[in-house]
Amino acid sequence: MDLELLKSLVVPAESKILLLVMDGLGGAPRQPGGPTELEAARTPNLDGLAARGVCGMLEIVGPGITPGSGPGHLALFGYDPLVHRIGRGVLEALGIGMELAPVDVAARGNFCTVDPAGRIVDRRAGRIPTSVCEEMAARLDGMQVPGATCIVRPVREHRFVVVFRGEGLGDALSETDPQRVGAEPMPVRALTSAAEATARAANAFVAEARRRLQDQPAANMVLLRGFASHPALPTFKDLYGLNAGAIAVYPMYRGLARLAGMAPLPTGPSVAEEFDALASHWAAYDFIYLHVKRTDTTGEDGTFEAKVAAIEEVDAQVPRALGLNPDVIVVTGDHSTPSALKGHSWHPVPFLLCARSCRPDAVQHFAEKTCVAGQYGRLRGPDLLPLILANAERLTKYGA
Amino acid sequence: MDLELLKSLVVPAESKILLLVMDGLGGAPRQPGGPTELEAARTPNLDGLAARGVCGMLEIVGPGITPGSGPGHLALFGYDPLVHRIGRGVLEALGIGMELAPVDVAARGNFCTVDPAGRIVDRRAGRIPTSVCEEMAARLDGMQVPGATCIVRPVREHRFVVVFRGEGLGDALSETDPQRVGAEPMPVRALTSAAEATARAANAFVAEARRRLQDQPAANMVLLRGFASHPALPTFKDLYGLNAGAIAVYPMYRGLARLAGMAPLPTGPSVAEEFDALASHWAAYDFIYLHVKRTDTTGEDGTFEAKVAAIEEVDAQVPRALGLNPDVIVVTGDHSTPSALKGHSWHPVPFLLCARSCRPDAVQHFAEKTCVAGQYGRLRGPDLLPLILANAERLTKYGA
Numbered sequence A, B: 001m002d003l004e005l006l007k008s009l010v011v012p013a014e015s016k017i018l019l020l021v022m023d024g025l026g027g028a029p030r031q032p033g034g035p036t037e038l039e040a041a042r043t044p045n046l047d048g049l050a051a052r053g054v055c056g057m058l059e060i061v062g063p064g065i066t067p068g069s070g071p072g073h074l075a076l077f078g079y080d081p082l083v084h085r086i087g088r089g090v091l092e093a094l095g096i097g098m099e100l101a102p103v104d105v106a107a108r109g110n111f112c113t114v115d116p117a118g119r120i121v122d123r124r125a126g127r128i129p130t131s132v133c134e135e136m137a138a139r140l141d142g143m144q145v146p147g148a149t150c151i152v153r154p155v156r157e158h159r160f161v162v163v164f165r166g167e168g169l170g171d172a173l174s175e176t177d178p179q180r181v182g183a184e185p186m187p188v189r190a191l192t193s194a195a196e197a198t199a200r201a202a203n204a205f206v207a208e209a210r211r212r213l214q215d216q217p218a219a220n221m222v223l224l225r226g227f228a229s230h231p232a233l234p235t236f237k238d239l240y241g242l243n244a245g246a247i248a249v250y251p252m253y254r255g256l257a258r259l260a261g262m263a264p265l266p267t268g269p270s271v272a273e274e275f276d277a278l279a280s281h282w283a284a285y286d287f288i289y290l291h292v293k294r295t296d297t298t299g300e301d302g303t304f305e306a307k308v309a310a311i312e313e314v315d316a317q318v319p320r321a322l323g324l325n326p327d328v329i330v331v332t333g334d335h336s337t338p339s340a341l342k343g344h345s346w347h348p349v350p351f352l353l354c355a356r357s358c359r360p361d362a363v364q365h366f367a368e369k370t371c372v373a374g375q376y377g378r379l380r381g382p383d384l385l386p387l388i389l390a391n392a393e394r395l396t397k398y399g400a
Helices: A003-008 A044-052 A069-076 A088-095 A130-140 A193-212 A236-240 A251-259 A271-284 A294-301 A304-322 A381-391 B003-009 B044-052 B069-076 B088-095 B130-140 B193-212 B236-240 B251-259 B271-284 B294-301 B304-322 B381-391
Strands: A017-022 A054-059 A104-114 A120-122 A143-145 A148-156 A159-165 A221-229 A244-247 A287-292 A328-332 A349-355 A378-380 B017-022 B054-059 B104-114 B120-122 B143-145 B148-156 B159-165 B221-229 B244-247 B287-292 B328-332 B349-355 B378-380
Touching: A003 A236, A017 A069, A017 A304, A044 A304, A044 A328, A044 A349, A054 A381, A069 A088, A069 A251, A069 A381, A088 A104, A088 A148, A088 A159, A088 A221, A088 A251, A104 A193, A130 A148, A130 A159, A130 A193, A143 A193, A148 A193, A159 A193, A193 A221, A244 A251, A244 A271, A251 A287, A271 A287, A271 A304, A287 A304, A294 A304, A304 A328, A328 A381, A349 A381, A378 A381, B003 B236, B017 B069, B017 B304, B044 B304, B044 B328, B044 B349, B054 B381, B069 B088, B069 B251, B069 B381, B088 B104, B088 B148, B088 B159, B088 B221, B088 B251, B104 B193, B130 B148, B130 B159, B130 B193, B143 B193, B148 B193, B159 B193, B193 B221, B244 B251, B244 B271, B251 B287, B271 B287, B271 B304, B287 B304, B294 B304, B304 B328, B328 B381, B349 B381, B378 B381
Parallel strands: A017 A287, A017 A328, A054 A378, A244 A287, B017 B287, B017 B328, B054 B378, B244 B287
Antiparallel strands: A054 A349, A104 A120, A104 A159, A104 A221, A143 A148, A148 A159, A328 A349, B054 B349, B104 B120, B104 B159, B104 B221, B143 B148, B148 B159, B328 B349
């Protein structure tokens, strides 16, 4: 659904919405014929919601396409991830909690070592300690180059982020890392004419960085890649009039939510503390997104039992959310992370939606196999949000 | 499916098709865990069709989108309602049985009261009796303005319709109602350069209307809104070679069918009389659309039992339709109208299709929960018509 069209259908309402995202929720059997993690988990509370609600499987990006965390979340937030893209540089910046502005172009950086002739000796500067990275990032931070201010933040070891902030910048830029030692770093080239000024700004940054780092034994040069513009998404407030908040422990998810105009809310690190935060902030928001990470990390680790436990830990908190009387509660994931595959996967992700005005389907348990038979069958990821808004009675009819 | 592509696949056939539309068919439970109206209804004849046919749920416009009657019917007739739009003015004109031409722009009008300085005193002219509305509409009807003839018809109380008929008119026009008393009516403004001549025509109509109404104590001025061009749809005859007829009691549905090139057929007001009309006209048409309104009005009224009865009334007539030996019979609705919500809703609409050449699925009863598990799962509204044509053996294969 076109976002402008959707916006034109929005009507004011007092309803409150909870979107509970278990990262990497979808799973797969450990052995042929066995259950998935979600099927193996004891989830009486989620099952109850499924029985009273409608279910389906989300095709987050498209059949066979494994979503990264950025596209996965964009889709859940109603933005078509094939239209709105979040590049590497932006995701890296969000991952360290940087606040980006719509005019920004972000890039991932490595400190590296070059010889006196300028040829690369070590692409990772001997993996310098993070403390040195912090010191060198501070040397570069705030640099002014023609057309942009450069904001530089350390990540870990040799990795940093640089954000070029200025008007009219573009991200169609080549990277500078030749991917081998013995070669010189390449200049940044503009891949479109609109990015030429940005290429000059980036090359000015690299030249000045080399000058400021020349006394260093290891981190005496920089490599840049993953140039990416801020996606400048229309916000939940602009589109739907929703005052939205985000509860997430990891900075990247707080950053992704901020792109949609959600306010990151303070929370402790445990799932129980995230639900504490939900209770504390519930009154002040129309829409709260709550992100649970451990369902993904346990999947990535390949630990089936730990992922089952992570799911059960969330299920145990569900009654606390229901106690807040949300008008709409949705439970799903941003992609699948089967522990059998130890990574993100393309498998559709089960979802449930429970609301006063929904028409329950026959699904009685929240799991992959059962949700396939739900009312929504296989639903495109970005189509979930209009469904949420409809069930919150926040959309008027289309046409007379 | 692109209509031109579909047209290219059409082959001649003698088959006959019945599309039975129960307006607002989809429902919802009255209380948690209860049946929907359709699930509660005793429908042995529809169940028999479902058992011998294929079923699914129609997503008329898109997930979460509540269709108005215009988009709902366009979708059932195979036109993408996001591409082909029926504006307010056109729907209002169809609702009073006006015959529109493809060059027309229609608007909704209010008679209003202005003071001698031209400021609005009453936006609805004290809700004048319909008889006065008829008299004043007659005064304005047939007015010639630069570039258009103005056809004016009364609706009810202060409401009327004006149709501007002329070549090259556009509907990107602002409305004249300032939505408050004490202000003057606003001039019509063109929102695109293509609509400038139409704006001049509309303003000339308003000026002349004021002159012709100046002796009136209440209805001495007009307000216009909802300007809309005729959608100028390609017809069933042009696209599919179908000689199509429409049986509907309410003018709006007869008008919507006429947009698709269907001939409105005479009928009495009861469901039984509509099936009488079906029997009378069956021999002369390839395709008949039969519209039942009471399933929607009972839903809008919030009367669960009355909607159940309306469904059962239709079911009782089904054997008469089967006695005509249609090659394809389809039963569905243009949107859901759950009595629990007392209005149109976004919930998908069950459909069944029964034809000699269909491959029956496992569905044995015609109801929401059962149709979810049908062959077509959740089908886009405009995709139903190609399926009907295929089952009527009126489409050849695509590609060699």
